[in-house]
Amino acid sequence: KHKFWETQPVGQFKDLGDTSLPEGPIELPTPVSEVKQEPYNLPSLYEWTTCDIDSEETCAEVYSLLTNNYVEDDENMFRFNYSKEFLRWALRPPGYFKSWHIGVRVKVSKKLVAFITGIPAKIRVGDVVVTKAEINFLCVHKKLRSKRLAPVMIKEVTRRVHLENIWQAAYTAGVVLPTPIATCQYWHRSLNPKKLIDVGFSRLGARMTMSRTIKLYKLPESTVTPGFRKMELRDVPAVTRLLREYLSQFIVAPYFNEDDVEHWLLPTENVVDSYLVESPETHEITDFVSFYTLPSSILGNQNHSILKAAYSYYNVSTKTPLLQLMNDALIVAKQRDYDVFNALDIMHNESFLKELKFGPGDGQLHYYLYNYRVKHALKPSELGLVLL
Ligand code: MYA
Ligand code: JJ1
CATH class of the missing domain: 3.40.630.170 (Aminopeptidase)
Incomplete structure (x- = not known):
């Protein structure tokens, strides 16, 4: 059912209620030197871009992608319209990594057609303080939906987070995935x-x-x-x-x-x-x-x-x-x-x-x-x- 999410280190629906599984990391970190050095492959018409959100031009491209393609309510009457100032605030907290602001462009036209971001943050889970990435603004242009681009983007942001020796993340979504903590x-x-x-x-x-x-x-x-x-x-x-x-x-x-x-x-x-x-x-x-x-x-x-x-x-x-x-x-x-x-x-x-x-x-x-x-x-x- 979840061909991608079944392969990922997240709580699986089948493990719900199995109290023998320990609380904490599901996979252990590997040395950063063993993290894949090259980006994941995109379909051949597309290329990765690191979005410099300080640049007015790039920020405007991100703004327009999200304004036209980001989250809507279930009846498609409203769509989130994050402002450029908001995006700059949300994406540049203390210690942020520019390499975690990831775009996908069409090779020929350079049009920005997909986006995903991470920011570093510390979270406390019970008594344990964990350094993690917060993943947000995952967006694929409406015309490129259901082509399995999202899993590639998620793997790529994961790789870039791993390169900073960070191994956990938090995110929210309106859809049910394996497996909500709340x-x-x-x-x-x-x-x-x-x-x-x-x-x-x-x-x-x-x-x-x-x-x-x-x-x-x-x-x-x-x-x-x-x-x-x-x-x-x-x-x-x-x-x-x-x-x-x-x-x-x-x-x-x-x-x-x-x-x-x-x-x-x-x-x-x-x-x-x-x-x-x-x-x-x-x-x-x-x-x-x-x-x-x-x-x-x-x-x-x-x-x-x-x-x-x-x-x-x-x-x-x-x-x-x-x-x-x-x-x-x-x-x-x-x-x-x-x-x-x-x-x-x-x-x-x-x-x-x-x-x-x-x-x-x-x-x-x-x-x-x-x-x-x-x-x-x-x-x-x-x-x-x-x-x-
Ligand atoms: S939540 C906001 C998400 N954005 C939107 O809802 C905007 C409008 N929608 C779109 O742009 C597209 O529909 C998106 C999917 C891009 C969402 N989170 O490419 P596909 C899985 C995670 O064919 P598309 C936010 O930003 C889906 O279950 N996975 O689909 C937080 C399926 O996998 P599986 C999602 O519709 C994001 C696969 O993708 C989501 O063209 C956190 C299908 O891919 C979703 N919201 O594109 C991301 N929606 O077959 C995870 C669908 O297994 C971060 N899918 O069911 C994980 C941590 C990473 C860092 C780790 C560091 C250590
Ligand atoms: O805003 C939302 N719903 C509204 C509008 C519904 C329009 C028809 N679908 C709503 N309105 C009722 C308000 C009413 C006021 C008087 C008192 C009674 C209530 O319910 C919903 C949230 O409720 N928003 C969405 O559906 C947007 C997507 C939410 C998921 C967000 C994913 C975030 C991504 C994370 O990074």
């Missing part, structure tokens, strides 16, 4: 219900009118938590301490240092937004909320072409109730004209989703590890990791 549900909070209904993102509920719906989702004009403000560079040490302590309660979570926090959480206009609560008395930083900006193209609507979506990222509550913190995040997102605020049912998110009028979406997100077995699948609430 399956999470998307939830959506309407901020601009009229537009969401007009474009088919949501529907008018039974016995609801448009004006009752607008009233239902109304939010205060301004945030309510005293000491709520945008995160700044000077906050990096305190936010790192807060986040590390908070993430230690989840079974799988990133293992962030200050450089990571500066890169991933310091606000970047239209990419990532972070707010914190600084106690007006002690000036202590007690709470934190963040979201990233990922618009979707609206396919085939006369009146609207872009859906502006915020995605819940890392949130920490120690003093302010998480419910209140997230309500303030919704208020900020509404002020900034987002149409919808999305969240997964991971970490402690279940505690606010229903009360803050999020509704379950029709999409799921499956989390995977490559070459690392976990004994039991995790509940979403045991997961402390957000991939972009």
